[in-house]
Every structure is written in structure tokens, then in C-alpha cells.
Amino acid sequence: MQLPIRNSHRNIPWCSVCEWAVLILLVVSVLWRGGKSLDMTWILTGVAAAVTIVSHTFNRRIGKREAPILLWSAVMGFTVLTFISYLTSTTSNYGLDEVLRTAALGLMLLWMIRQAGDPDNGDQYVTRLIQLLSITVIAACGIGILVYIFQPVNRFVGTFFDYRFHTDYWPNAWAQFLLLTWPLVLYWVLRDYRFDTTQVRSRAEFLLRAAVVGLVFACLLLSYSRGGFLVFLSQLALWGLIVYKKTRPQFPVRNIIPVSVVIVVVALCSFLLMNGVRSNLHDVQEVGEKVTLSAAEGSSSVSERFGFWGQALNLATQKPLLGWGPYSFRFVQPQLQREVLATSDHPHNVVLKLLVERGILATIVFAIVVGMVMYRATVQLLSDRIEVGSLKFSLRTLIFLGLTGVILHNMIDFNLQFVAIGLPFWLLLGILMTYLDIGSLRNISASIARWTEITIAVLLLAVAFYEGAYLAITSVGRSAEIAGDPFTAIEWYDKAQGEYFTRDLHLSRAKIYQQESKFTKAQEALDRYFAVNDQDFRAWKRQGDLALLAGEKQRALESFQHAFERGRYNNLSVTHGLIEAYLALDMKEEIEKKRPMIDGLLTMFADAIERNSHYIALSPNIEEFIAISNMLARLYPEDAPRYQVMAAKADHHAQFERGRILSRPPGFLW
Structure with missing residues (x-):
């Protein structure tokens, strides 16, 4: 039968x-x-x-x-x-x-x-x-x-x-x-x-x-x-x-x-x-x-x-x-x-x-x-x-x-x-x-x-099932990180060590470990990121920040230089970090050499902020712009008024745009 x-x-x-x-x-x-x-x-x-x-x-x-x-x-x-x-x-x-x-x-x-x-x-x-x-x-x-x-x-x-x-x-x-x-x-x-x-x-x-x-x-x-x-x-x-x-x-x-x-x-x-x-x-x-x-x-x-x-x-x-x-x-x-x-x-x-x-x-x-x-x-x-x-x-x-x-x-x-x-x-x-x-x-x-x-x-099907399981795990970790629970997030992130489609997984791990002052583990996470992607300026910026905290000044300088080459037009924090690294190494003459480039960069960002290009006024670039301007004002007192005016204008335009966004009616569906 x-x-x-x-x-x-x-x-x-x-x-x-x-x-x-x-x-x-x-x-x-x-x-x-x-x-x-x-x-x-x-x-x-x-x-x-x-x-x-x-x-x-x-x-x-x-x-x-x-x-x-x-x-x-x-x-x-x-x-x-x-x-x-x-x-x-x-x-x-x-x-x-x-x-x-x-x-x-x-x-x-x-x-x-x-x-x-x-x-x-x-x-x-x-x-x-x-x-x-x-x-x-x-x-x-x-x-x-x-x-x-x-x-x-x-x-x-x-x-x-x-x-x-x-x-x-x-x-x-x-x-x-x-x-x-x-x-x-x-x-x-x-x-x-x-x-x-x-x-x-x-x-x-x-x-x-x-x-x-x-x-x-x-x-x-x-x-x-x-x-x-x-x-x-x-x-x-x-x-x-x-x-x-x-x-x-x-x-x-x-x-x-x-x-x-x-x-x-x-x-x-x-x-x-x-x-x-x-x-x-x-x-x-x-x-x-x-x-x-x-x-x-x-x-x-x-x-x-x-x-x-x-x-x-x-x-x-x-x-x-x-x-x-x-x-x-x-x-x-x-x-x-x-x-x-x-x-x-x-x-x-x-x-x-x-x-x-x-x-x-x-x-x-x-x-x-x-x-x-x-x-x-x-x-x-x-x-x-x-x-x-x-x-x-x-x-x-x-x-x-x-x-x-x-x-x-x-x-x-x-x-x-x-x-x-x-x-x-x-x-x-x-x-x-x-x-x-x-x-x-x-x-x-x-x-x-x-x-x-x-x-x-x-x-x-094999790849989708294998990587799909890790996608579910990392999504739980990201939700915990967004919710402000880094300890739960890192537990879930560590369970995804076999993932190939890692995206920003190791950057997130490095960030959390750095916040916990676990510098060795943070560097290990960055090393794993660099093994699959050494083109991302965000990783070089993270390594520079980590090296400064760990007292590795030369390593910090090299990392910020890599980040500056790749990301200076997108994130002013890499320029800020580069200046801090030069100051930590007492290399003010290098800042002087790069000052025309930095001034030109600040001018371009000032123009973008004034026009709110790509909604830059809503980004952290405003705070970085003000911090760099104040830092340069202290380094070069003779030009302090110019830098202070630039910072004030950027702050004014940003506050105006942010206020306009906050004052507009909220969405009625969500």
C-alpha cells in the first residue's frame, strides 16, 4: 500500500x-x-x-x-x-x-x-x-x-x-x-x-x-x-x-x-x-x-x-x-x-x-x-x-x-x-x-x-537563511542601541560574530566598547572592520578618537589623516580631530601649513550652512564648525574676530533652520 x-x-x-x-x-x-x-x-x-x-x-x-x-x-x-x-x-x-x-x-x-x-x-x-x-x-x-x-x-x-x-x-x-x-x-x-x-x-x-x-x-x-x-x-x-x-x-x-x-x-x-x-x-x-x-x-x-x-x-x-x-x-x-x-x-x-x-x-x-x-x-x-x-x-x-x-x-x-x-x-x-x-x-x-x-x-536559499538569521540578531542589537541600552546591544552584537554581511556591526561594537573604556576590544572590532573595508572614513575617525583616549598620539594623527583624506567634505569632526592630534603632539607648525586648506574648508561649510545645502543645518556639523572656529580663534588671536563672526553666523543660520523645522506643524498620521 x-x-x-x-x-x-x-x-x-x-x-x-x-x-x-x-x-x-x-x-x-x-x-x-x-x-x-x-x-x-x-x-x-x-x-x-x-x-x-x-x-x-x-x-x-x-x-x-x-x-x-x-x-x-x-x-x-x-x-x-x-x-x-x-x-x-x-x-x-x-x-x-x-x-x-x-x-x-x-x-x-x-x-x-x-x-x-x-x-x-x-x-x-x-x-x-x-x-x-x-x-x-x-x-x-x-x-x-x-x-x-x-x-x-x-x-x-x-x-x-x-x-x-x-x-x-x-x-x-x-x-x-x-x-x-x-x-x-x-x-x-x-x-x-x-x-x-x-x-x-x-x-x-x-x-x-x-x-x-x-x-x-x-x-x-x-x-x-x-x-x-x-x-x-x-x-x-x-x-x-x-x-x-x-x-x-x-x-x-x-x-x-x-x-x-x-x-x-x-x-x-x-x-x-x-x-x-x-x-x-x-x-x-x-x-x-x-x-x-x-x-x-x-x-x-x-x-x-x-x-x-x-x-x-x-x-x-x-x-x-x-x-x-x-x-x-x-x-x-x-x-x-x-x-x-x-x-x-x-x-x-x-x-x-x-x-x-x-x-x-x-x-x-x-x-x-x-x-x-x-x-x-x-x-x-x-x-x-x-x-x-x-x-x-x-x-x-x-x-x-x-x-x-x-x-x-x-x-x-x-x-x-x-x-x-x-x-x-x-x-x-x-x-x-x-x-x-x-x-x-x-x-x-x-x-x-x-x-x-x-x-x-x-x-x-542557503545564503539567505544563513545571513537572514544574523540579520534578525543584529536588528535586535540595533534596536537596543537606539533605545539607549548598550549592554544589551553588545550582547546581541557578539552573537553575530559569524556574519559576513556585517555592514556597520563592528563600528557599533567599537563605539560601545569605547564608551565602556574597553579600548582593546574596541580596537579589535575596528581591526575586523578594516579587514573588509578600509575605505570608510568613519572607521578611521573612530580609530583616531580611540587612539587619543588611549594616549597613542601618533596613531591618532595617522588615523585622522586617513579620515581627513576621505571624509573632510562630509564631516567636520575629522578636521576637528586632526587639529586635536596635531596639538597633542605639539605640532602647531603643521596646523599652520594646513591652515589655508582648513580656512577654505570652513568657508565652503559656511556657505553650505547659509544655504542649508542637504539640510546641513540639522546635522552635528554645526557644532563642529563652531568648535573648530573657536579653536582657531585661540590659536590665532589676530584672526579671532573673523573666526568668531563665522561661528556666530553659522550658529544663527542653524538656529533659524532648526527653529523653522521645529515650528512647522507635525505629521498627522505619525
Whole structure:
């Protein structure tokens, strides 16, 4: 007799389980912080690995479908090169999440190509995905409206925010998300509608459907993303160009104008209405300020991008083959920085990010993956063989527009690290691939694809489970540290000694041990940090402080010099520490030699404080600025009035900005 449990797995609808797992992941990633947090990357990894294993074992009807060998090889190559880059990274305490995300999204792309190409269920699943994603976009807009009206943040962010931190709002990422999804919302809202001018109900339904799209456009406008708006106009122009090239004299102006007018009117009315309601509770961003670059960030957001691009190219030439490692730009860029707080986690360009962090080989295979699909789509959309009727309002055209929008926007602002953007981007790329003529392409052997993908999926699960346990442990420690309980925090931190994805773990341990005057243990923690990342100025600053307390003056000087080279434009405490080290060694002549540089640095910070660039007035840099100015006033009495005036002005501007922030109405949601 055969036990029922042996065949229990056969009764499970594995195909439906995989399909719904991906759909639920898609919805949750959008609604939960835009998928920015680490927990979403870990969930993505688990789902991608699971659907890959299931499709190649229990559900081989999907897994046995073939994939183009060039695309498959490029996806695998991108994954492997990313992993190798991480192994050779100069900042390996960070970047593991990017490795997992890259591999998981690659598996998702291949799964979607097979799933969407399924002759029995593919079209139905694509329709369900588009419908669910469109509804999620509208729901995210609704949540975003509440946040925009009732919270102090003056740009629309949708669900792309973390309510725990007042700085974690991502309007540009929200704009990029809408650039990807507005064509899908438009398709879902209007695809099955037939307008009848003779019926009142039909006209009312037309207005309602167009109003939904107009509301989405208003939510894009309220993000105040200049780059997003320019890309949006480019999408419209590209769509019009594609249709016009095929239709010429028969360009459907009469069909386009009524819908466009309603959508534009609703978008503008919604824009003005939401700003009007918000103005009763909070300040409203002036459109003119954004256009003329006179808003809070001024022209710095534009000029800094050019700086990031040049610095990225400079760094890429130093390590061209495999790059500095995933997520390394944040740590290696400050050594080339020449403006106050002009730093970033990435160079605001997807190609340059890959080039500087993963090397030229990974960049090339990434371009092959995306370029192969987009190039073939472009050729097909402009081909004489495609029917004009299906071209005007077809899903393939609108997916192409959405993907183009994300690619263009990532050339000026990288946001693919958000799972809510990266996941639908790669899924839609897979769907678009199935609409192309790929019958002539050579396919990868099913057995090679199966065992390679299963191996990667199993490795992903192993790493995710291993590191996930440590993530939970360290999160408890960080919560205790934030709550002001260093003793509990260090207990939990010490339990995470086997963690590879350590991030700032050892810096936190060093800080706590230093506070407890356990200098030896603090140095051991710093040594472990330097073993995986010697580019972070914060670690050098911590070592300098520790050495001064321990009486190791020369070691303190060397540490502060390293910190000064890497972080002087971001944190004035390293300059303060360097001066203290010189004074401890009675090397006033060295201070005199560096005085022009220090004076120039103070002048730059004074200007940044006056403009409140990057909200510097809210940072500890103000207190450090005043301390350094007072220190120099004592060292150089003849220039004391100048330093005292600089300190007074900085204090005045900081107090004004801080008072303005404190006096503004609090958030009404949290």
C-alpha cells in the first residue's frame, strides 16, 4: 500500500502557487516602503529561488520551456560576475544584498519568459499580473495622497517612504515607478472600453476611466521630479512617433484629443486640489522654484550629478575588470569629492554604477540582457509587418514605453535597488521578450538550464537563511542601541560574530566598547572592520578618537589623516580631530601649513550652512564648525574676530533652520 503522504506533493497546484507567490510579492513590494528595506530583498530571494526550483521539479511544464541561449548566458554571466566582484570587493561588509537581488531578479526574468510564453496559461497570467499591478498602483496613489496632505514632506512619495525616519522619503524613486507603470494603468483602464457618444452612461464611464489615469499623472507631477517629467514627455513623444510613422496621414488625432483633454484636465485639477488642501496644513513646493533651480536643493542636484559621473569614470579606470565591489561607490567616492556633502550611495547612472562597482564585463552583459530585448522590440514595433491597429494601443507597445522610461530615468537617477521597481521591470522585460519573434534564436539546452538554475537557487536559499538569521540578531542589537541600552546591544552584537554581511556591526561594537573604556576590544572590532573595508572614513575617525583616549598620539594623527583624506567634505569632526592630534603632539607648525586648506574648508561649510545645502543645518556639523572656529580663534588671536563672526553666523543660520523645522506643524498620521 502506498502512503498518501508520498503523493501529497502531486496534489498541490504548484503552478498556481508559483504564480500567486510572485503576484503577492509584487503587491507587497510596492505597498511596503517601495521594497527598499532588506527584508524585501530577502523575501524576493526566497520567492525567486522557490519558483525556480518548483518550475524545474514539480512543475516541469513551465521549467522545460526553452530560453534563448544568448539571453540566458548573459543573465547567468551577469550573476556570476556580480558574485565574483563581491568576492574581490574592497568594501565587502556591504553589497551582499545586491548580489542576492541580482541573482533573484535574473531567475525571475527567466521564469517569466517561460511562464508568459506558456501557450495554455501565459496570456491569462500576464493579464492577471497587469490588472493586479495597476490596482496596486492606484492603491499606492491613494496612500500617497494621505501622506502628501497630512505629513510635512513637500513632495509626493506614494508608498516609497519609511515612516520611522524623517529623511527616508524617495520622491524620485516614486516618479520612476510611475514612469514604468502608467502605461499599464492606461492599458488596463481603457483596453476593454468601447465609447458610445449616444449613451449618457458610456460618456460617464469614459470620464471616470480617464479620471483614474489623470489621477495617476497628477501623482507623478506632485513628485516634483524634473527628470521624471522630462522622461514622461519623452515617453509620450516616442509613442506618438511610433504611431505616426506607421499611420502618417491617418494619424488618429480625433481619437487621441478627447482622451488627452480629459486626462490633462483631471491631472491639473487633482494637482491643484491636493496642493490646496495641503496648504492648509503644510507648506507647498513652488513649481517655479523647481523649474528655475531655486528650490531647497538649488542647482546642486544637477551639478552634483555631473560630478558623480566624472568621479565614477575616474574610479572605474582604477579597477576596470571587476570594479570596487557592489555598493562600494558610497565609500570610495568621497576620496574624489570636492564639494560639501556632495556624496551619494551611487553615481546616479545605472551604467556608471555597474562600471565602477562591478567592472566592464558585468556592464557589457547587463547591456546585452536589456539591449537584446529592447532592440528587438524597437525593430518589431517599427516593422512594416506589424498591424497598425494593434500598434496604437497594444500591450507590447505600452510595456515598451514603460521599460524605456525606467531605462532613461536610470541614466540620471539610479533606483533599481527598489524591489518595487526592479521586480516589475525584469518581469515586464520577460513578458516583452515573449512578444518578439524569437523562434529564429538558438535556445539553451533544457538540462543545462535546469541544473544551473537549480544550483543558483539552492545557493541563494542557503545564503539567505544563513545571513537572514544574523540579520534578525543584529536588528535586535540595533534596536537596543537606539533605545539607549548598550549592554544589551553588545550582547546581541557578539552573537553575530559569524556574519559576513556585517555592514556597520563592528563600528557599533567599537563605539560601545569605547564608551565602556574597553579600548582593546574596541580596537579589535575596528581591526575586523578594516579587514573588509578600509575605505570608510568613519572607521578611521573612530580609530583616531580611540587612539587619543588611549594616549597613542601618533596613531591618532595617522588615523585622522586617513579620515581627513576621505571624509573632510562630509564631516567636520575629522578636521576637528586632526587639529586635536596635531596639538597633542605639539605640532602647531603643521596646523599652520594646513591652515589655508582648513580656512577654505570652513568657508565652503559656511556657505553650505547659509544655504542649508542637504539640510546641513540639522546635522552635528554645526557644532563642529563652531568648535573648530573657536579653536582657531585661540590659536590665532589676530584672526579671532573673523573666526568668531563665522561661528556666530553659522550658529544663527542653524538656529533659524532648526527653529523653522521645529515650528512647522507635525505629521498627522505619525
